[in-house]
Amino acid sequence: MFSLPFRGWKSASSSSTNAEPAPALRVSPTPTAAGSPIHATTAIHLQARVDSGFSTLRLLFVHIGAAMALFLATTDATIVSTSLPTIASELAASQSQYTWVGAAYMLTQTAFQPLYGKLSDLVGRKNILYGSMLIFSIGSLLCGAAQSIEGLVLARALAGIGGGGIVSSVWVLTSEIVEPRSRAKWSLALSVTWSCSAIAGPLLGGLFSSGASTTFNWRWAFYLNLPVCLVALVLIALSLRNIRFGRAKSASWHALAQHFDFVGLFLFMVGTGCLVVGFSFAMDVGWNSPSTLSFVIPGPLVLVMGGFYEVHTKRDALFPPSAFKDSTVVIILVITFLHNFAFNAGTFYLALYFQAVNGLTPLNAGIHMLPYSLGSSLASMPAAWLIGYFQKKTGDTSGQKWIITMGLLISTVGFGLLTLLGDVTSPALQISLPLIAGTGIGMLFHAPYQVFARALDPATLATGTSAFFLVRFTGATIGLAVAGLVYNETFMRGMPAAYQIQPSSIDWTTLHLIEPTSLRLEVLHAVAVAIKMIWVVCTPLLGFAFLISLFTKRFSIEKEGDCNPGEKQCTKSPGPVMGSEA
Template sequence: MTTTAPEQTRPALAHRQILLLMGGLMTGMLLAALDQTIVGTALPTIVGELGGLEHYSWVVTAYLLASTASTPLYGKISDLYGRRPVLLFAISTFLVGSLLAGLSQDMTQLIVTRAVQGVGAGGLMTLAFTVVSDVLPPRDRPRYQGLFGAVFGISSVAGPLVGGYFAENDWRWIFYINVPLAVFALYVCSRVLRLVPHQRRDHRIDYLGAALMVAAVSAVLLALSWGGNEYAWGSPTIVGLLVVGAVLTVLFLVVESRAEEPILPPRLFKRATFTLANTATFVLGFAMFGSIIYVPLYLQIVRGATPTSSGLLMLPMMGGVIVTSIVAGRLISRLGRYKWFTVAGTLIMGAGLLLFTTLQVDTPLWQAFIYMTTIGVGLGLAIQPLVLAVQNALDLRDMGAGTSAVTFFRSLGGSVGVAALGAVMTNRLTEQMRGNGMAGVSINAPAEIRKLPAQMLAAVEHIFVNALHPVFLSAAIVALVGTLLTVALPNKPLQGAAPDTPAQTPTAEEMESKVAAF
């Protein structure tokens, strides 16, 4: 049976302080989420000024690699040393990386500083959820964590939109804009987190486990990023990286089973809720990231939208995520149950992906908006409850490591999904292009495709749309697997009393003393 730390170990923050803290955490998370999408739109402009076309993909890969590999480290280290210093380090690292990225004079400098940004982003993405779990009992968390889902929705649209705008003006502001936002997050989190005590305990850092984990994740992500792009999937480089990743993963598991303070405690996987929720998170990340990246491409190639306007056309999906995340968070908090929200979310998301398999060149835009909204609603329902499920099954001492595992598996699932579904897309597209005598046409430059003669353009549009169908069908099947996993989740109630009940509300004296301290 799972034991939990007593509720009185959490600080009784006033509502104003919680809102301020949420503002800082959401700002930090927005920075990290934005930088996953904002650079892609501006990359051609950046390469045009800095040169180094052969290093094009590394600008994205360096960020992804650093953020994913560092995520589990932040969770465990914050469990040992406290959230405040570790979160402030993450924000500061991201701030410095952003400033230096904006000052880059060549592609090598940009790649290195993007990696520095990624190291900071790994902490921003996971520690936001962890800090909320320190401050609030499980029953109260959904009302606030639902706002994090809204942040992801905003970043998915605002990233390409803002990136396109700055690409047309001054691309360096893609990175400079992070500086004042990071300073705000740094100030707020520093002030409010002073009120969240950390109980120190004897510990030993699992340096060997950390090194093996970073090396294993790096090898796998490099293989997934390069496979089918830089190198063929069957090339010695990709096969070698996958073999190295597998061997290092086995060594990591052996080391973790013997470590006193493991980075990712194996005992957590003995809990059904923890294992099922993280597996479902991996599957959700696979289906979500692996398929949704093709929606803006459809809007640009088939509908003739610019990179900036394609971001605006994604607003229905963003709206679905934002509204549903907030509403679902309040309902979960009131009902004290989360399971059927995530079941419904994965099912609705799967339905939305299935609808995209009917997409045609002449599909009305309003119809595509319905498909986007359906996926957005599904994501809004599914993402947050899986985090809650994991946190509700953990002791407070494991909250950082456990919560970071959710972020890690979602990012890893996204990386695998992008690679796997990208391979499906590439194979189908290559086959049809060759069959129609257009092997030299690339979809990587939508603006150039729009300049093709009308007859050839029409053929490319039909080929591209047909190649999309197996991608969305595969993603829908994967989402269905996620539904089955969430159905198997234990339907445990969230710990704590219902929100706004006397048992859950701090006394006036407690609130007054906390506000005075702040």
């Protein structure tokens, strides 16, 4: 069915009448998260040769397949937010295991992120993408077939490894086949896909967990990844047939072993993992337990050791040297961490609020989540327009700075107002309060990376971009773990003594059926107060981010290809790399 559109897609050299097959079109690497920056003029010439062999139709099919793969990988991070209460009830998950279903995916996605760029230089861009899609599909199949919560968590971790590779490879690969002047236009489709996944995740999770059918249940949220992933793979493979992506000349397995910062990555992930595991143990056995302390105490120490190592290592550090020396870079990384901390906590525990307190079905909970998820996606669009307007007017990043500041201010107010959500709250407040919080969160999807990229030396942009997304995914993972801990501790203290529960799990979806009515109201009040404490934790953190955002510096924005007098190398604005920052 794909043969007709692809028949005429050949490189310029293939127009000859010779019977010999046309040579494969070769794509040289351009500045991305996976490769080092090259001279801007050289990049333009390279891309001109690439575009001579890529018709608009061919680029369209590449981006359709890439958008499908990206949608699956990003949606999978939030699709369990509305289905998690149902999953936890069916698989008898403990309160600590509740958060692991989401955290396991994000933790492995984070851990393998820095490796993908280096590996793609060795085995090829397409091979990394195809391999990541295969791993993601296998993980999704195992998720759907899981018969225990432990099996589901392990399968989610496997899917996260593949999902991280998809997210990284899609942006790197598509940026290399599109010339620089057209990247913004083509990457817009991927940016919209990224934003739509925040909306679609809770809705799809709710749809598959509605309970309308015993066959069509939450497991199909994972099973349906397989045919969609297959279609995406076929589209990308056919679109990129006879295309060879150039590899870095210095790339080799020996060079990877000699220069890649394995120790830094190990310390960073061990420190993060210790915190997540420690918080999980704290839910089950308390803060004073040796098993809890053996993880919670070493976690921050290992992270500090990792930061010290990054500053002094002779290898290719995960974080560029300026990440620990430039105040603006440090501020942006802290803001990015706290932004994703709050956003992910809101995504998962607003869904729990609507199901547990309001007694809504998963699908209705997903619909009630729209003011938060849709509001955040829509808010990113006028924010991007305002950034472009101020950038043309001032020629610097002052527009980005004030968008960040205003976004954090609105987020702080919005999360503070979320504390008004209780067991008895009017529908108007249940719509307007998440909308305010989501609007502030959405304003922060574009601007932080733009300031971050301008604050870095162009030579460290690739490393810096990898570090930026490493911090971003880590913030989302830690945010979910901390939210689970806060919720569990508060709920167990406020739970009525008359409410007898199994120590292994609580069926959050049936709380509104508790009898007598007086006991039901007490339990629902305890749940509402526990969720409210999550907003109490997030609000001052966002407020702190707002205060430090006032101290970010402004950087000039140079037109792509412009050269500063006396410099041998042209500087250029960073092109899209991944995520909504594109």
